[in-house]
C-alpha cells in the first residue's frame with residue numbers, strides 16, 4: 001500500500017515513512033498534481049481537504065482525515081487500511097525523501113560520521129538519494145516504546 005500526503009500533512013508523512021510505508025509528500029503541491037500522481041503511481045491520497053472530492057477519478061483513492069494531530073492521523077490511516085506495522089520495517093525508509101535505506105557495514109562509515117557516533121553505534125543505514133547516513137541510537141528505542149504505548153505497534157515478542 002502506497003500513499004501520497006497532501007501538503008500540510010508533512011508530519012504524518014514522516015510517521016508513515018518511519019513505519020516503513022511508501023509515502024510521498026511535497027510541500028505546496030497543486031491538487032491536480034496530487035491527483036495525477038496518485039493515479040500514475042496507484043497511491044492513496046491522504047488529505048484533510050474535502051474539496052478533493054471534486055476529482056471523481058480518485059474518489060476511491062481518497063481518504064479524508066478527520067483529526068489534526070499527526071499521531072491521531074496515523075492511527076486513522078492504520079485503522080482504515082487495516083495496517084499492522086512491523087518492528088522489522090521501522091527505519092527502512094529515508095524520512096526526508098522516502099527512498100529505501102541500505103544497510104552499510106560499519107567499517108565503511110568511519111570517515112563519514114562523527115567519531116563519537118562511530119565509537120558508540122554498530123548499525124548504519126544510508127540514503128543514496130540524500131547521501132545521508134542514519135544510525136539507530138536511543139532514538140529507535142524511544143520510538144519503539146512510543147509506538148507500543150500508543151498501540152500503533154504490538155510489543156515484539
Ligand SMILES: [Zn+2]
Nearest residue numbers: 094097127130
Ligand atoms: Zn533520503
